[in-house]
Amino acid sequence: ETTYEGKYYQLSRANCDPKPLQHPRPPIWIGGGGEQLTLRVVAQYADYSNFGGTPEEFARKREILKGHCAAVGRDEASIVKTWSPEILIRSTEAELRAGQALSIRGEPFEQWRDSNLVGTPDEVEAKVREYIALGCGGFVPWCVDYPTFDTLDAFGKIAASVRRDFPAQA
Template identity: 35%
Template sequence: MQLGIQIPSFTWPGAPAATGATFRRIAVEAEQAGLASLWVMDHFFQIRGVGAAEEDMLEGWSALAFAAGATERIKLGTMVTGVTYRYPGLLVKTATTLDVLSGGRAYFGIGAAWNDQEHDGLGVPFPPLAERFERLEETLQLALQMWRDDDSPFEGRHYRLARPLNHPQPVTRPHPPILVGGSGEKKTLRLVASYAQGCNIFEMAGVDVVRHKLEVLQQHCAEQGRDYAEIEKTTLGTLRLGDGGAEGEQSVEQAVDRFEQLAAIGVDQAIVNVPGVSEPGVFDRFAELARRLEPVTPAGR
């Protein structure tokens, strides 16, 4: 089983002058600790539930490109890009560029978008939910076409591209793995089964809920003739790693038990955000945790 980290906040000491150096150190230390992936939210305002809109937020794909230059092995992704934020052809080009410059380490994390506050604030159109899902599916279709090196015209309901040329092609073949974020049972998980190589489910919902969502995904795969085992199952949670004595803190042993329970229902990678991630030494115990999780085989593997 693998462990990844998500960075949901950039409100760090010395910001913004020290933000670059802090983010670089986090990326390097996460890689050195054996974490499999590094994720950033793709938002322009800080989101409700994490902080005030005015708190620091970096643009996701630029931040990942910066992290790529500081690292060598860790995979990089947005958790996740809202389909409304960028024209889809340009988004695919952006993701391809990250994959090429990182030597094949990019994920293509994408979802239907939800934060009306930043859309309104920055003048980005925010269509109704049903239309956003239509646009998401067209974007997935277009991405796969562009990654096949097929530049024939794309004619969708919402997007029309005369020549979706994409050179260079990504280093990752056949393409960077697509991760569709969200756990909606009728639309989102159906799109995962149809187009994606990864899904992401909120761990905070509990093991039983995660198990149910994976069962729904398995049903969609069966209906579409898709091999369920091809899809990387990931969760998103929070981990404060220490000696287990403080409130909300877990020891390595407790964290191993927690993630073994997820592996037992088929989760391949647990992605966590880490309170105090900018503090020196925060990754001291993560190397041991990653080593302990490495021999844990998720169910179905």
């Protein structure tokens, strides 16, 4: 983490991730859910896999990944599965529907809600727990209300609440 005040650029608590030196190497992340190629490459090389979708789609992708891992003689549990949803947390249904315009892909509201973390704090926490139960070991959220911090603050509280459910990471 670094802070810098220059003539043209300023940084406040900027992070550099992955860190410059990691042993034996930086972790390999592969994002995408292509069932024939991408997940096969994940099985061969990745430390982390990142894909999206509904809980049912996440579970299906994980089963396909297990098959690819078996084919190359790798334990699927050695790969951390992560999920990359859009996220919007609001107190009321009306606020959520108003926030739909922030969606990156512009899909219909119910589809957007089903495939992402869109809901009240209680709804989002329940969905986070559902993904953890499906084997999700991390979340890479896209806060659609950025640059405000309402969703990020709410998600931080949810993360603190469910953190004990995450498997220990090396």
